[in-house]
Amino acid sequence: MPNMYKSVKTLQKGPKLSEVRQAFRLHGVNAWSHLQAQHGDHFMFQGIWVCSDPEWVEKLLMQKVHTRERSRLYKKSQKLIPLANGMLFMDGEDWQKRLQAVMPAFTKQEVEEYATTMLDHLELSWAVWGEGVCEDVYAHIIELNKKHLFHAGYGLDLQNQAVETWANRLIEYKFMRMDQRHRVDFFGIGWKELGALARTLRHTPKLRRLEKQIQQDMVALHNQDLYKAKGKGIDWYWRLKKAAFTDTQIAQELNHLYSAYNALDYALTCAMIELAKEPKWQEAIRNEWNTIKQEGFTMERYKSMKSLSNFCKEVLRYYPVTMGVSRKTGEEIQLGDRRIKAGQEVLILLYPLHYHPDYWDNPHDFNPDRWEQGPKHPAAYIPFLKGSRHCIGRHLAELNMALVVASAIEHFHISLHGEVPSLNQFMMPRFDYPVSLKFEVLEAE
């Protein structure tokens, strides 16, 4: 068969590592948008095809051939990082099996049944949230969401010391992994990154010890018959148990799911910041929410809340929880007059898509009202991705996020306190130091 691409060029070379580092120094979290402005929507960086063209993103995510095999980067992370062996990093049958076991807990219907329990929990949580300056909003939100997940989800009672210890171990793991000194989700590899990698490897025995403790504690809770949910609601433990996974595999997946849940804690911290910056978003949502509460909360009424929905969508546009995701092409691709081989590693950049000047008006303005129209291209907005490897926690995350926002501003007026920290420069950007905001209790109407 003749080679139809014989005369076709490969993709153009993009920035060197030094240019990428310089872009991060100058533009922080917007570095990739600046590189996109200089090099276009497609370029090569250290052997990786970097893509922020919604047409191509759509194809890469939706065509099954490109989702079959996980990227090399994910496979390496799975091997390198203790307890990281969650479904995000898997492909083939291993991924299918885990997905089938936990997916029923994530359907829209299942999640929606959980709404009133979540609201009841929130009412209790605000009572102890306290008034005045909250020095670390992210840490407080982690505590708040911990209650939903462990109590309402697993049926575990956090009053029990053993449960509290186990929950705190999962949080400890997350903090250890997200500690800037030991992170490996940087862009490109040079001497500096190799040094960071070596430091992280030295840190691995600590993570291994924690991995063992998490598994032992999980088994001890089972032996004491403390998981009361028994496969109802968002109980992942029993679903994995029923699917005959080993304790090691269950501990890995529970830890992975808890880490994924943490993306929501970050998104909620961002939401609180934007509410604090602009009281008019608070007022619009509070008015809508108070009406719904007076009429009685139902999912149908909740779904009619335009201000709340627009606000949450804008938070996820403005603050994608990950700068990008990695993929691997499943077959050869022709891109204009360029050729991309099968098995090519791809970095799909969410930030530059969510801020792409061709698809968004004034992308650097935080403006929930833009959602009256929506994006100019469906793949220019993919906070949860799309296609067969999209985020399975999407419904849970959306509902949890909206209810926390609405319920928080029913009880508090939120305002800024000091400077808002900048975001760090990893694949998963997080705040450089704690976010501090002021919460004033509102008189009940």
Ligand code: HEM
């Ligand atoms: C605002 C909150 C969240 C956002 C924006 C978000 C976003 C994402 C994204 C972009 C991916 C794709 C990652 C990749 O392929 O590289 C993903 C995967 C995933 N997310 Fe979420 N996520 C959120 C919350 C959650 C929650 C609450 C859960 C459930 C505990 C969850 C569970 C998962 C799982 C299991 C995967 C892997 C799916 C697979 O590979 O098949 N996420 N999420």
